[in-house]
Each structure stands twice: as structure tokens, then as C-alpha cells.
Amino acid sequence: MFSRMKKRKRRKRAGSGTAAAALSNLTCPGHVYAGSWPFAMQAALACAAMCLCVPGLSAKEKKPVTKTIAGVVLDAADNPIIGAAVEVNDVQAGKKFAKYSQEGGKYQFADLDPKHDYEVQVSFKGMSSEVRKVSTIDDRRIVVLNFTLTPSSNERRQ
Numbered sequence: 001m002f003s004r005m006k007k008r009k010r011r012k013r014a015g016s017g018t019a020a021a022a023l024s025n026l027t028c029p030g031h032v033y034a035g036s037w038p039f040a041m042q043a044a045l046a047c048a049a050m051c052l053c054v055p056g057l058s059a060k061e062k063k064p065v066t067k068t069i070a071g072v073v074l075d076a077a078d079n080p081i082i083g084a085a086v087e088v089n090d091v092q093a094g095k096k097f098a099k100y101s102q103e104g105g106k107y108q109f110a111d112l113d114p115k116h117d118y119e120v121q122v123s124f125k126g127m128s129s130e131v132r133k134v135s136t137i138d139d140r141r142i143v144v145l146n147f148t149l150t151p152s153s154n155e156r157r158q
Contacts, residue, residue, distance in 0.1 A: 069134055070108040071145040073101040073122050080105025081149060084124035091117040114141075122147040 073084040084101040088109050093116060101107045101122075112118065118134040127149040134143050 065114055065141070066110065067112040067114040067134075067140075068108060068110045068142045069112060069118060069120060069145060070106070070142060071147065073105040073107065073124070074146070074148045076148065076150045078148075081124055084122050084147075084149065086120065086122050086147075088112075089119040089121075091119060114139075120145055122149060124149055127151055 069088060073081045073086065075081055080101075080103075082101055082103060082105060084105070084107075086099050086101060086107045086109075088097045089095075090097070090113075093113075097109055099107055099109065115136055117136055119131050120134065121131045122129040129147045129149055132145050132147075134145070
């Protein structure tokens, strides 16, 4: 009978059933809290507040889907052109972006809105390419546009 009384007293202190077990071993992403009920509850509340307030600790945030336009600028002999001006015109927003081609004739425009249409044109020392369009219908995340610049008929006569 004495042993039964001890067990009953212990049960009353710790609580009863599943709730006591859950509170005595509270878990949070990357943390386990064991111990007394007040400590476990305090720690769980602090962790919950931290997980809700800090952006990187809550549920994984989805990165917005973007579009990239990239490619290479070459001359008529298939040599890369460094320093060619590459212009991208955002048709919906009416904004223009420009960059120079880098080593190997490479260029890249990243983080573009996939819901917008774009027009791309390249120019270098009086030579210019035709305007190429990237549509919203094209659902590729990376659109590769390679350009080959050739002297126009007016430049050949001079």
C-alpha cells in the first residue's frame, strides 16, 4: 500500500496521461526540451516565438520564379566579341537594361519577370543585330540567345 501512494503522488506532480508526456519532452526544429513542466512550457514558447519571428527558421519560403536571358556575341568569323552592348527592353514595364559582353563574348540578364515580354538587341562599333523577342509563352527559366554580328551592306560600301 505504501508503494501505491508514492506512485500516485508522483503521477500528480508530473501530470497525467499524454499531456504530461508531451510537455515533459517538448520538441522544436533542432531542439529537445526535457524537464519540469514550467521550464518546458517556457522553453517551448520562446522557441515558437523565435521560429515565427526569424524568417529563415519558419517553413521554407519559396523563392520567386525568375527568368534569365543569356548567350554569346560572335563576329562573322565566330570569334567572341568583348565589349558589345547588349540591350534588353522590358515591353510591359517600358524599362531598358544594358550590359557589355564579357570575356568569351558572354552576357547574362538574371532575375527577370517571367510574366513580361522582352526584346534583345546587340550593337558593336556600328554593327547591330536584329531585334530578338522573348515571350511569356516561352516557359523556359533560362533562355539562350546567341548573336552573330556582321557588317551591314552600308558599311561594306564604305
